[in-house]
Structures are given as structure tokens and as C-alpha cells.
Amino acid sequence: MQWLVDHAKNVNIKRSDVSSFANSTVIARTMTTDEGLTTVEAVEKFMMAGTGRDSPATFLAWEDALGNDANNAQFHRFNNNEAFSYSWSHLRGCTGFFIVSKRGVYVAHYWETIGFNQHKIPNPDDPTAEPTTRYKTQGIAFYNTITRGLRSGINRGGVAEQDSLRGHAQEIDDDSIHAFLMIPQTGNSDVGIGPEDPYRKYWEKMKKEVGMILPRLNNPDRWHEYKYAPAQDKEWVGAFDPLEHSARGRLLFKYDPDHHGKKKTFLMAETTRLEEGCMEWE
Numbered sequence: 001m002q003w004l005v006d007h008a009k010n011v012n013i014k015r016s017d018v019s020s021f022a023n024s025t026v027i028a029r030t031m032t033t034d035e036g037l038t039t040v041e042a043v044e045k046f047m048m049a050g051t052g053r054d055s056p057a058t059f060l061a062w063e064d065a066l067g068n069d070a071n072n073a074q075f076h077r078f079n080n081n082e083a084f085s086y087s088w089s090h091l092r093g094c095t096g097f098f099i100v101s102k103r104g105v106y107v108a109h110y111w112e113t114i115g116f117n118q119h120k121i122p123n124p125d126d127p128t129a130e131p132t133t134r135y136k137t138q139g140i141a142f143y144n145t146i147t148r149g150l151r152s153g154i155n156r157g158g159v160a161e162q163d164s165l166r167g168h169a170q171e172i173d174d175d176s177i178h179a180f181l182m183i184p185q186t187g188n189s190d191v192g193i194g195p196e197d198p199y200r201k202y203w204e205k206m207k208k209e210v211g212m213i214l215p216r217l218n219n220p221d222r223w224h225e226y227k228y229a230p231a232q233d234k235e236w237v238g239a240f241d242p243l244e245h246s247a248r249g250r251l252l253f254k255y256d257p258d259h260h261g262k263k264k265t266f267l268m269a270e271t272t273r274l275e276e277g278c279m280e281w282e
Contacts, residue, residue: 033254033266034273043271047247050254051087071115071145071154073097073108073162076255077171078263083256088182091249092230095199096182097206098253099165099217100265100277104172105253106165108149115146116199117188142202150209166213173214178222178276181206182251182269185227193232224276226269247271 032050037043076084086107088096093112098105113119118141120131135141148154153164187198203225211218228249231242242248247270254266259280267277 033278034268040271044247047250047252047268047271050085050252051089051247051250069111069114070156070161071108071110071149073106073149073153073165074160075104075106075163075165075168075172077104077168078102078255078257080257083254083258085252085254087253088251089249090243091182091184091228091251092243093184093188095184095203096180096251098180098182098251098267098277099172099177099210099214100180100253100267100279101172101174101177102263102265102279102281103174104168105255105265106163106168106172107253108162110146112184112188112199115142116202142205146202146206147209150206150213165210169213173216175216176279176281177214177216178224179207179210179217180267180269180274180277181223181225183225183227184230186230224274226272226274228270253277 032046034043034046037046076086086105088109095110095112095116097108097110099107110116114134116138118133118135118138120133122131123129133141135144145154149162150165153160153167154162181203183203184198186196187194189195207217207223216222231248235242250270252266252268254264256264262280262282264280265277267274
């Protein structure tokens with residue numbers, strides 16, 4: 001399920017999670033972390049290197065075969081022979097979701113403009129017609145593009161856009177399991193900064209659904225939220241792009257089966273290490 005694509009800007013909204021850069025990569029390399037880095041600048045440089053365009057990466061596209069934006073999720077079981085990592089960059093309103101245990105990782109990317117706040121689509125046959133959303137209500141959109149994926153997975157044209165969490169529950173479940181949400185502090189707005197904690201209703205629905213699939217995660221102590229500040233239009237100054245030239249909107253996960261003789265995971269959002277996602281074991 002690997003495609004190399006370019007994302008198109010969505011011109012219908014002032015601030016969206018749509019970017020011109022794919023939001024996830026898988027990178028094969030030796031495990032390195034932020035250990036020993038003593039300044040924010042050094043950590044940011046480390047993060048940008050781990051999530052940048054110049055990394056030896058294969059892009060996981062967040063589009064379907066027709067070039068439409070699509071939510072995406074993948075399960076990856078750990079083994080003793082493969083070191084790998086996932087990374088996101090250019091998040092600007094979308095929601096990232098990770099489940100990490102000592103057995104594997106489930107990672108998902110959900111577009112703001114699909115799962116949480118549908119954008120309106122112009123009618124190509126009638127430019128004068130009022131643009132409409134794909135789904136009648138946002139609740140229906142959330143169910144069809146997120147809940148259904150968690151339960152049954154989503155496959156279009158022979159391509160698995162979303163692996164089923166339920167289908168891999170027994171493979172990832174153990175007592176080390178934790179779940180992580182990387183979520184925007186504010187929502188979309190045509191003018192200025194949008195509302196705070198904009199999609200709380202849907203994030204709580206996600207937690208409930210996941211808790212039914214994996215009962216250990218029906219426990220608030222096993223959930224961790226990282227709230228990022230979506231870049232605003234005014235932050236683009238001259239040649240400076242806050243999503244291209246800083247660690248804003250980036251996440252990095254790594255797994256190594258032989259890190260100084262131990263298995264190891266590492267998880268960082270922007271410049272913050274997410275400790276519950278960083279484990280070592282025999």
C-alpha cells in the first residue's frame with residue numbers, strides 16, 4: 001500500500017490539513033533518538049532530519065486511486081529482523097493516532113476535512129450550484145471514514161486504505177499497550193484562529209470505539225494526547241514556511257529489534273518525547 005503522490009492545495013478553505021507533501025514515511029535505518037541532545041534547537045534539527053524530504057523514505061499516500069484525499073491506517077507487527085520507522089510532517093489540522101505495544105504498532109492519519117470537518121466540493125457540471133459535502137452529515141462522515149475503518153478496515157480497488165484494528169487486536173494487545181492522539185489545538189476558521197479543542201466529541205468516540213476493540217484501552221491512564229498548534233497563514237513570512245523549516249506538525253516513531261541487545265521503540269511529537277511510547281525490553 002505504497003504510492004508516491006503529490007497533494008493538491010484545497011482552495012475552498014483558509015486553513016486545512018491539506019499539504020503538498022505526503023504525511024507519512026517508512027524509513028529503514030539504525031535507531032537514533034534525542035538522547036544526549038541538550039537544546040531545543042538540537043532536538044528540532046534531529047526531528048526535521050528524521051521526518052524530512054531527504055530521508056531515504058517510501059511515502060504512504062493519503063489519497064485513493066482516483067487522487068482523492070483518503071484517511072489511512074496501517075498495522076505493523078514487530079519482528080526480530082526488521083528495524084523501521086514511521087513519520088508524519090506538515091500536519092495542519094488533521095488527527096494522528098498511534099497504538100504502541102511491545103508486539104506492534106497501529107498508526108492512522110485522519111484528514112480534518114474528511115473525518116472531522118468536511119469541506120464543500122463544487123459541482124463540476126454546474127459551477128453556479130452551491131458546493132456540497134460528500135456525506136450528508138459530519139457524523140455519517142466520521143462513521144464511514146474512521147469508525148468503519150477501525151472495525152472492518154477499508155479496501156478500495158484492491159488497495160487497503162485502512163487496516164482493521166479489530167482484525168489485528170490479538171496481534172497488538174499486551175499489558176504494555178498505550179494509545180496516542182496527536183490533535184490540533186484549534187479548528188478551521190475562515191477568519192483568524194478557530195475554536196479550541198474543536199473535535200472533542202469525535203476524539204472521545206474514537207477512544208470509546210478503540211476501548212471496545214481493545215479492552216485494556218478502555219482506561220484513560222493508557223491514553224495520551226499531544227496537542228499541536230496548527231500553523232496559521234500569517235506565519236508564512238517571505239521564504240519561511242513553518243511546516244517546511246521547523247518541527248511543527250511532525251511526528252516520528254521508531255522500532256529497532258536490536259538496540260544494544262534489546263528491542264526498543266521511540267515516539268516523538270514535534271520536539272516532545274512521548275515517554276509511554278518509548279520502551280526497551282529483552
